[in-house]
Amino acid sequence: MKVFFAKHKKALSAFSTLLIFAVLVISGGGDSKAYNALAMAGVMVVFWIFEVVPIYATALIPLFLAVPLGLLDSTDLAKSYGNHNVYLFLGGFILALALEKWKVHHQIASRIIALFGSTKSRVLIGFGLSAYILSMWISNTATALMMLPMALSIIQLQDSKDSGINDRFPLLLMLTVAYASSIGGMATLVGSPPNTQMAATLSATYDLHITFVEWMRIGGPVSLILFLFFTLFFQYLLGAERTVPVKNEILQSNWTRPQKRVLLLFACVILLWVFRSNIVALVQIEIKDATIAILGAFLLFLIPSEQNEPLLRWQDTVRIPWGILVLFGGGIALALSLEKSNVLQYLAANAEFLNHWSLVFILLVVIVVSLFATELMSNLALVSVLVPLVAVLATQMGYTVFQLTIPLTLAASCAFMMPVSTPPNAIVFSSGKVTIAQMASIGFFLNIIAVLTLWGYCYFFLA
Structure with a gap:
């Protein structure tokens, strides 16, 4: 069974994702923007995690789904990829x-x-x-x-x-x-x-510009x-x-x-x-x-x-790695779709329990989740998915958008354990001079150092 799953992982992931997509769209009656946005986001997240297709190809999905599903008009879509x-x-x-x-x-x-x-x-x-x-x-x-x-x-x-x-x-x-x-x-x-992706996402969804x-x-x-x-x-x-x-x-x-x-x-x-x-x-x-x-x-x-x-x-x-530019556009289009369909606002409204958490603890959670999650998937894809959600949560809890999105973005560049974490890790691993075990063992301690450094710095500097 394990051998079968390993052999057909991409096909199974694609099938299950498309099934979820169909259920969400149908259950939304075909005219619910929230269901449609969740369906498109679900497809993109699963495709990014399991790399059913190259991550850059996944970023093309909004180009053929966002307008038919009523999430964005053609002008907003063009602005996303031309940010x-x-x-x-x-x-x-x-x-x-x-x-x-x-x-x-x-x-x-x-x-x-x-x-x-x-x-x-x-x-x-x-x-x-x-x-x-x-x-x-x-x-x-x-x-x-x-x-x-x-x-x-x-x-x-x-x-x-x-x-x-x-x-x-x-x-x-x-x-x-x-x-x-x-x-x-x-x-x-x-x-x-990820730095540019965060700036582009906040510029498109909140009209907040960071120079x-x-x-x-x-x-x-x-x-x-x-x-x-x-x-x-x-x-x-x-x-x-x-x-x-x-x-x-x-x-x-x-x-x-x-x-x-x-x-x-x-x-x-x-x-x-x-x-x-x-x-x-x-x-x-x-x-x-x-x-x-x-x-x-x-x-x-x-x-x-x-x-x-x-x-x-x-x-x-x-x-030139043109695929990264496409990934930027896809991430912005996804964030804009979730924002305009009010999905993020709904999720934030149902996360009232977070209002009782202190900023120092929330910062730690955001940094740890971002840093260790990007050990398993592209940091650019991760920021594309999480920045819109964390931005809404920040405003819901009375913080500025930057207080949580900046720590999230900085942490996404600090994954040192796995070759897939960031392109520099993958490039060095391809030399054959470093094993995964060596990178993971040394990288783990650097991850801990990065968490503590970012936690203290962001709390005192961004507060």
Whole structure:
């Protein structure tokens, strides 16, 4: 029986989900928005959890169900998939593509690593800081992909030199790439997809807007605190190996003209993000963070490189993870459908018992549920489902929407135990240098550290 279920898990999940969908729609008489919204949400959640189809394909479901079921009109549906936060991330992806194409990340990382020295302890710190800084400005997925080859090259040198010696350095170096990428991604809106998803959902459903700088004021300090705890923990795990020298052949080279141009453009985009509110006040024209990101991306196709070709060609964009952008849109459409059908308000009204809970306890529950649930499913899908519900619960209990949705979102980037938890974990696991047991055992302690850090920080900072 177990073998049969394992073999046909996707088919059984799809069948049972469609059955529930049919029952809910029929029981709602075909005209009940609440039943229809629950039916669509149920299908999407089950498909996301069991990956009946790719999670990005599941995000397409509102495109063919939301309008026929009377949940959204075509205008609202178009706004969901065309939300300005979707284009903020698209611009970030294109900028990251240019950094990768011209190996700007290699220049930055090699200099940071060289600055810290060549003992095992210092190499871990150098790699961690490089990944942390890069993932603040480009997605944590792109950062992990960029840093992995450099880490593998160092490990291969140690393998050839110290054959037969079993130490923790290769494992910790691999996990440093994954974990530092995730932690750094918490600091900015474009660093990790859940951050952008939360901002887009609240913008679409509550008309609440959080800017790039506002997020940095919240996510920046807590990500730095977590990075410091993570660094100290890994130094402790390294033990007596801390002072052992490491053979390092990561070479520094001179900056090329295209690299300088990409870096200058990237720096200009960051400065425009930081001083956007001042610029808007000065010129009296509405400018969004997404506007700046897309402008920077557009200029990459215009500014020439050394070969008299643009820094980026359109053919380069085939490597952009377009599926994540679709997932953003699907999550926003789902949240808007649940909000307009009053499902969330109904659920919140029937959760009156939560009114007797203190904020400190509710925060702990939200953080623990988000962090450990994302060990089993995509953190972006999780945020798409839970942010609308938690936002309504927050208002029902007399708190601001941000007091619960921000801790939920930050916790979704702190799952360190399983490869499926976040893309950086999966990327590092694919190297074959880390087993699930190793990631789970070390990641569990980091999860506990993350829970306690987020709990204390969010309670005192967001209260």
